[in-house]
Amino acid sequence: MSAETPDYKDTLNLPKTDFPMRAGLPKREPEWLERWERIGIYDRLREKEGRAPFTLHDGPPYANGHLHIGHALNKILKDMVVRSQQMMGRDARYIPGWDCHGLPIEWKIEEEYRAKGMDKDKVDVVDFRQECRSFATGWIDIQRDEFKRLGITGKWEKPYLTMDFHAERVIAEEFMKFLMNGTLYQGSKPVMWSPIEKTALAEAEVEYHDKESFTVWVKFEVAGISSDFAGSQGDEPIGGWPKDLMGADVVIWTTTPWTIPSNKAVVYGQDISYGLYEVTGTPDECWANVGDRFILADNRAGDVMTRARLSDDQWTRVRDVTSEELSSLSLQHPLAGAEGSDGEWDDPRDFRAADFVTDEEGTGFVHCAPSHGMEEFELYRDLGMLEQVITYNVMDDGSFREDLPFFGGTYILDRKGKEGNANKTVIDKLVEVGGLLARGKIKHSYPHSWRSKAPVIYRNTPQWFAAIDRPVGDGQDDYGTTIRQRALRSIDDLVTWTPKTGRNRLYSMIEARPDWVLSRQRAWGVPLTCFTKKGALPTDDDFLLRNAEVNARVTAAFEAEGADAWYQPGAKERFLDGIVDPDAYEQVFDILDVWFDSGSTHAFVLRDREDGSEDGLADLYLEGTDQHRGWFHSSMLQACGTIGRPPYRGVLTHGFTLDEKGNKMSKSLGNTVAPEDVTKQYGADILRLWVAQSDYTADLRIGPEILKGVADGYRRLRNTMRFMLGSLAHFSDEDRVAPADMPELERWVLHRLAELDHKVRTGYDAYDFQGVFQAIFNFATVELSAFYFDIRKDALYCDGDTDRRRAARTVLDLLFERLTTWLAPVLVFTMEEVWLERFGGEGSSVHLVDIPRTPADWLDEPLAAKWAKVRAARRVVTAALEVQRTEKVIGASLEAAPVVHVREAEVLKALKAVNFADVCITSDIVLTGDPSPAEAYRLPEVEGIGVVFEKAAGEKCQRCWKILPDVGRHAHPGTCARCSEALG
Known part of the structure; x- marks a missing residue:
C-alpha cells in the first residue's frame, strides 16, 4: 500500500462480539446453574399451556456414594431426552428419584458397626432404620449437587424418595394388591442366598466372577433293588435282577462338596450310554482298589479314571448298563452307617432318570440336593416328593446346623466371604469312610453378591413369592390372566424398544423366569405387611390374613409415620385389635425385595404426584442394559400384577462405560474416569458432548485421549457460533430479506435447514442423539464454516448495504435460531452462553424457547x-x-x-x-x-x-484484496468498483 492509499481496515464490516474463543467452562458453568435456579426455568416451562405431556420416569440410583461415569452417562441421556422433547413443543417433565432402602445402605451401616465392634442384631431395629435413613439423606444431598453440576434439569427441590412416608405407604399398598389378588404365597425353594449378608438375593443383585472351587468324584454304592422293582418273593425282583451290579458304585461329580450332606438322590440320563467298569490295577496313591466296579457314562469313563490316577491299562469296560437296569437299582449315601452319624444318611437314595443330565462333563450322573439346586428342586416338586427330599441343614449365616453329625457348626464361607471349613470337612469325612474316588480344584464363573463381593449359595429357605403363572384375581384380563401372560403380550403390543434388541432380551428373561422372590431377611426396607395364622400351613386357605380393614389401618399408619410403624412395640395389636384376634396371628418381619420398591415407583410418582403423568404411565424408561433383569423387569412384573400392563410405553437401554482400550473400568487398574474430574478439567458440556457423539446402544469408551478429541471438536463448533455472533452484530428486522428474494446460495442454505429440521426432529424423537449431533456438527463445520461462511465472508465484510449482504445476514439469523436450539439439549451451557450473547436479559434463556418451525417450502430439490x-x-x-x-x-x-x-x-x-x-x-x-x-x-x-x-x-484491491483489472480507477484510491461504491 502506497503512502497515498488510505488504510481501509476500519471501513470493513468485521465481526463484532465479546464471545470468547476460550470457553472457560469449568469456571463459568456454575454461574449459569445459579442463574437457572434463580429464574426458575424448570417451573417456568411447566407454565406453558396446551402442550402434549411427555414423561420420562427416572430410574432411581442408590443413595450410597459419589457418582461414577455410568451415572453421568445415564443422567445426561435422560436430560437430552427431556430437553429435546420440551423444545419440540411438549411438556416434558422430569422428577429425579432415589432408591433409599435395601442392602447397599444397610450394608454400609453394618460396616460402620463392625468397625466399632458393635453387633447390629443387638441394636433396636427402629434406631437402626433411622441410621439408614440418615445415611441415605446425606448421600441424596451430595448426589443431587453432583447431578445438577452436569446440567441436568428437573424438579430437584422435590425429588421422589422410596423412603418418603407416602412412598412407603404406596409400596405397602402395592404389595397388598398381591396379597389380596391371590398371587402372594409362602414357599420353600432354593434361592440365591448371601451368607455374609444373611438374605436372599435377586438375579439383578448378583454378578459373576471367577472362583476356584473344590471338585470331588463321590461313590454311591448300589445297595439293592429299587422298591419299584421288588417282587412278592423276598427281595428278588419280578423278571430277574442284574446281580453283578450289586456292590458297584455309581460315581457323581460336584463342585460343591458341602452339598453332599444334603444329598437325597442321584439321577441319570435316559438316553446316555452307560457301562460297568472294573479296576484291574492301581498305582501307589489311589482311592480305588483292584476289583472295584464303577458305573459311568461311556463318554466320561476315561476322564474319571484319569482323575482317579488310573492309567489306561488299569481298568476295563465289563459291559453295557441299560436304562432299564439303572431304573431297578437302589443307592446308598456314602455316609450311610458311618459311626456317629446317628442314622442321618441311612435311608436309600432315590435313583431315577432326569432330562437335565448330560455326559458333556462329570460322570453322566448328577447328585441331587434339592434344597440347593433349582433343577433338582423342580424335578421333585413336579413328582410331588418335596417333603421327602428337602433338607434344612444350612443356616442363614452359611453354617451347618449345630446338630448335623460330623459337620455341625462348620461354615461354607468365613465371615469375610472367603472359603470356610465346610468343604474340607466334608471331603475329609468322605476320604475317611471310603466314599471318595478323586478330588481336585476348578476355576469357573460363579455368582457373587454385587454388594459384599462374596460368593453366594443356593439355599432352601421359606420365602414369600409372587406367582407369575397363577391367575390374578383382579379382573384386568386385557392382556392375559397371569403376570407372565400379561408381561409377554405387553412386550410386543404396548412397548417401543430402543434399540429393538431390548425386546428380545426382556422377553426371553420373562419367558423363562421362575416366580418372583419378594422377601428379604433384612431390616431397612418396607416390610411385607401381612399376617399369618398360627398353626395353619402355607397351603391352607386361611394361612394369610386378607382383610381390607387391617390393610387400611396399616397404610394409614405408614402415611403418617412411615414404615417404622410396623416395628414399633405393640404394632400387631394396633393393626389387628377389634378386627381379628391378634393372638391368632403372626406378624411377618421380612422386608420387600428392593426391586419391588423401585418397581412400584410408577404408583407414587406417575400416578400420585400432580406433576406425574395424566394416565399414570411413562412415555419412557431409560437405563443401562443390566436393567433388563433389574428395573425394567421388576417394573413390568409389579405393574402387570397390579394394573394389568407395564407402566411404560417406551424403553431405552444404553451400554456400559469402558476405558479407551475397551477394558472394564476398575479402581484397582486405575482406569476409571470420574465425572467430577472431567468437569473440573473441561467442563460438563464436554462430558455431555462425549455422550452425544457416542453410540450409546453399545458399550462406550472414554479416557484422556477421547476427551481431548471431543474438546477439539467442541472448539470447532464454538468458533462457528462465534462467527455468527460477530456477523450478526446490530442485525435488526429491517435488515431481513424474504427467501424468495435471496441469492441461490442463501436459498441452498435454507434448503439444507429444512432438511436438517426434519432430521433433527425425527432423530430426537427416536433418541438418536449421535445421528442428530453428527448431522448438525458436519453441517456447521463443513457446509457452513468451510463452505458458506468461507464464501460469504467477502460480502459480509466488504459489501455496503447490499441485498446480498442483507440476505446473508438474514440467513445467519435463521441459522443462529436453529443451531442454538438444536444443540441446546446437548450443550446446555454453551448454547445458553451463545444465546445470552445476543438476547441477554434477566429472564432470557435458550432453554425457554422451542425449536423454530422451518417452512417446508424452503425445500428446493432442483x-x-x-x-x-x-x-x-x-x-x-x-x-x-x-x-x-x-x-x-x-x-x-x-x-x-x-x-x-x-x-x-x-x-x-x-x-x-x-x-x-x-x-x-x-x-x-x-x-x-x-x-x-x-x-x-x-x-x-x-x-x-x-x-x-x-x-x-490486475492490481490488488486494498480493501477486499481481490486482484482485478479495474483497481485504481475509482473515486477511492486502490479500490475496486465494489469497494469504492461501498465507501460512498
Missing part, C-alpha cells in the same frame, strides 16, 4: 441438485489451488484466476449461472466447455472437470 454439481466442481478448483499454494506459487486463492474445463453441458450451465469465482474465492475464473488439456488438474472422484492454473490479472 436447486440442491444444481448446487451439488457446483460444490463438486469447487472441490476440484480448491484442490488445484492448494497444489499451487503448497509449491508457493501463490499465497492466497485470490491471486488465482483458473481456467475450468467442464465436459458436461449441464454442469457448465450450472456453473455459469452462479458467480463461480466468488464460490471458489478467486479473483476471476474462466469457464469453458473445451476438452481438458493434459496438464489440467483433476480429481478422480469428480469426473469431467479439469483445472488449469492461471494468475489473476
